[in-house]
Amino acid sequence: MRRETRFGSLEHYEKGGVEVINDDPRNYAFSNIFEVASKSEPYEKVAVGKNLKYVLEAIRAEGTSPWYAASHDEAAIVMDGEIEIRLVKLEDKLVAEDHEGTTMLEGNPKGKKMGYIVARRGHMALLPKGAAYQFHASKPGVILLQTIRGDLTAERWKDICQK
Amino acid sequence: MPQTNASNEYGYRSFSVGGFSFERDEYFAHIKWPGGSHTMPMDAFLRALMRDISWSFFYGIVNFDQVFGTTNHYGNVDVFAGLYNAGYRAQNKHHVENFKTEEVRAVFEAMLDDWTNEGFDPFAAPEETGTPFGPKRGGNRAAITRKRLVANRMTGMKGDIPLRTDAAGNPVNRQFADVSQDEPEVHAEPGFENEVHAFNFFGYVSRSDVTWNPSVCSAVKYSQVCATTEEFILPIIHGNDRVEWFVQLSDEIHWDIQDRESGAPRARVVMKPGDVAAMPADIRHQGYSPKRSMLLVWENNDATLPDLYAKKKLKPNPVDF
Numbered sequence: 201m202r203r204e205t206r207f208g209s210l211e212h213y214e215k216g217g218v219e220v221i222n223d224d225p226r227n228y229a230f231s232n233i234f235e236v237a238s239k240s241e242p243y244e245k246v247a248v249g250k251n252l253k254y255v256l257e258a259i260r261a262e263g264t265s266p267w268y269a270a271s272h273d274e275a276a277i278v279m280d281g282e283i284e285i286r287l288v289k290l291e292d293k294l295v296a297e298d299h300e301g302t303t304m305l306e307g308n309p310k311g312k313k314m315g316y317i318v319a320r321r322g323h324m325a326l327l328p329k330g331a332a333y334q335f336h337a338s339k340p341g342v343i344l345l346q347t348i349r350g351d352l353t354a355e356r357w358k359d360i361c362q363k
Numbered sequence: 364m365p366q367t368n369a370s371n372e373y374g375y376r377s378f379s380v381g382g383f384s385f386e387r388d389e390y391f392a393h394i395k396w397p398g399g400s401h402t403m404p405m406d407a408f409l410r411a412l413m414r415d416i417s418w419s420f421f422y423g424i425v426n427f428d429q430v431f432g433t434t435n436h437y438g439n440v441d442v443f444a445g446l447y448n449a450g451y452r453a454q455n456k457h458h459v460e461n462f463k464t465e466e467v468r469a470v471f472e473a474m475l476d477d478w479t480n481e482g483f484d485p486f487a488a489p490e491e492t493g494t495p496f497g498p499k500r501g502g503n504r505a506a507i508t509r510k511r512l513v514a515n516r517m518t519g520m521k522g523d524i525p526l527r528t529d530a531a532g533n534p535v536n537r538q539f540a541d542v543s544q545d546e547p548e549v550h551a552e553p554g555f556e557n558e559v560h561a562f563n564f565f566g567y568v569s570r571s572d573v574t575w576n577p578s579v580c581s582a583v584k585y586s587q588v589c590a591t592t593e594e595f596i597l598p599i600i601h602g603n604d605r606v607e608w609f610v611q612l613s614d615e616i617h618w619d620i621q622d623r624e625s626g627a628p629r630a631r632v633v634m635k636p637g638d639v640a641a642m643p644a645d646i647r648h649q650g651y652s653p654k655r656s657m658l659l660v661w662e663n664n665d666a667t668l669p670d671l672y673a674k675k676k677l678k679p680n681p682v683d684f
Contacts, residue, residue, distance in 0.1 A: 203538055203654050204541060205538070205539055205541050205542050205613050205614060205654075206613060206614050206615075206635075206636055207565075207612070207613050207636050208635070208636035208637035213635075213636065213637050214635050214636075215635060215637075215638060216611075216615070216632070216633035216634045216635040216638050217632075217633055218630050218631070218632050218640070219630060219631040219632075219633065220629075220630050221628045221629055221630050221631070222627065222628065222629050222630075223620070223629040223630045225630070226680070226683075226684060227641070227643045227679075227680040228630070228632060228640045228641050228642075228643070229639075229640065229641045229680075229681060229682050229684075230632070230638065230639070230640045230641075231638075231639050232635075232637045232638050232639065233610070233637040233638075233639060234637040235637070248610075248639045249608040249610070249639055249641070249661055249681075250681050250682050251586065251606055251607075251608065251661065251662075251663040251681060252663060252665075252668075252677075254583065254584075254585070254586035254663060256608065256610070256639070256661060272583055272584060273516060273517075273581075273582075273583055274583060275517060275581040275583065275588060277564055277588075277659075279637065285561075287555075287558075287559055289555065289558075312552070312555075313552055314551065314552055314555040314558060314559050315549070315550045315551040315552045315555055315559040316550050316559075317547055317548065317549050317550070317559065317561045318547060318548035318550075319547040319548075319561050320543075320545065320547065321543070321565070322542070322543065322563055322564055322565025322566065323546075323547040323561055323562065323563055323564060323565075324517070324518075324561060324562060324564035324580065324581065325547065325560070325561035326516070326517050326520070326558070326559075326560040326561065326581075328558045328560075331558065344610065346581060346583050346586060346588050346661075347583060348583065348584070348586070355682070357682050357683075357684035358684040361684065
């Protein structure tokens with residue numbers, strides 16, 4: 201019997217939730233990526249998961265983002281839409297080795313063009329250490345970013361989580 | 364070497380480690396220890412045993428059911444009965460023995476090998492495999508010796524875990540026939556072919572031939588994004604020794620959450636596509652997936668964490684608000 205696989209999107213998502221028996225729902229920090237992105241500004245990096253210094257960020261991709269870089273690899277999973285990711289090998293080390301999380305760069309980065317990726321729902325892309333990257337989405341989309349908590353990470357748990 | 368006896372009337376060998384002994388008949392595993400015994404249906408026992416071995420005793424506690432299981436201390440392992448069961452503990456009927464990891468592994472691997480019949484795959488969904496019941500009937504070594512896939516940086520990169528393809532013997536699973544297999548457009552300038560990388564993550568997951576078996580697909584230092592396909596029931600009740608997170612990528616899973624120590628019910632968590640939920644460090648959980656679904660399990664692989672949580676230097680819940 202063939203069954204339909206259900207994914208979520210900005211236009212259509214349905215939330216589950218925590219049914220408490222003897223607990224506090226806040227222990228589960230329950231949220232939904234599409235709901236968070238539907239209420240975010242373009243390229244706002246909202247933590248939906250946090251494990252000590254590590255985070256998963258929900259990002260609403262819309263238009264062209266600033267350029268970013270990090271001292272470590274990051275991974276982007278496209279959850280909705282089509283995202284172009286532009287990559288430049290940085291000529292100068294703009295982010296200190298011990299500075300973790302995403303750093304926003306000023307203007308356009310100097311360096312060789314590494315190439316670009318066009319990713320759609322379900323695709324995962326590497327944002328490699330030592331590279332600058334920029335997102336572009338002609339229509340709103342959603343990225344789930346695996347990274348480390350940084351200067352740009354927005355934590356608004358009480359707004360996004362079940363209470 | 365595991366201590367084994369001659370085959371019983373059903374053709375199966377018996378095994379022991381320390382004071383624990385294990386026997387099987389056509390339907391059940393019979394576990395005995397000084398002062399007690401326990402019976403598990405063979406399908407549930409083999410599925411739990413498979414995960415315990417494959418995950419090298421995993422993060423924390425692998426409860427085969429509400430009585431029997433193992434606790435990983437990373438180098439040594441507790442084998443227990445009733446240790447995390449309030450009824451057993453209240454009557455002081457629990458039993459626990461500690462072994463070097465390799466000693467338990469050798470016994471468990473030999474037991475899994477002997478007790479798994481031809482045609483039964485403990486990693487497969489029930490609808491996709493044969494029966495584990497009945498007298499001894501061949502074996503299925505290929506199914507029980509799969510290696511856990513752990514990407515160093517990202518799946519599909521040169522020198523890392525390879526992508527799954529039809530040609531490599533990884534067809535799309537019957538319940539993911541409608542999942543897009545299109546690849547991202549990767550345009551790398553000369554010299555950057557190994558750095559500009561993307562792959563169809565959902566497509567990769569749709570080709571998994573195992574259930575409830577996370578593979579690491581990308582790593583940022585100790586942060587590991589693991590992907591797994593889930594169908595039917597998580598064959599173990601996982602007791603956390605650290606916080607982990609779930610992101611429901613497709614379809615739906617219902618989780619029963621219990622207190623890690625006693626098994627007392629705490630909550631149910633229903634997850635739909637795009638939902639994100641933490642599993643606190645002081646719970647145990649078991650999931651139910653009515654249709655094969657895709658789950659992202661997000662782990663922190665920092666080896667110092669279990670001790671910090673055990674000593675209460677870290678709170679069991681990941682965020683306060």
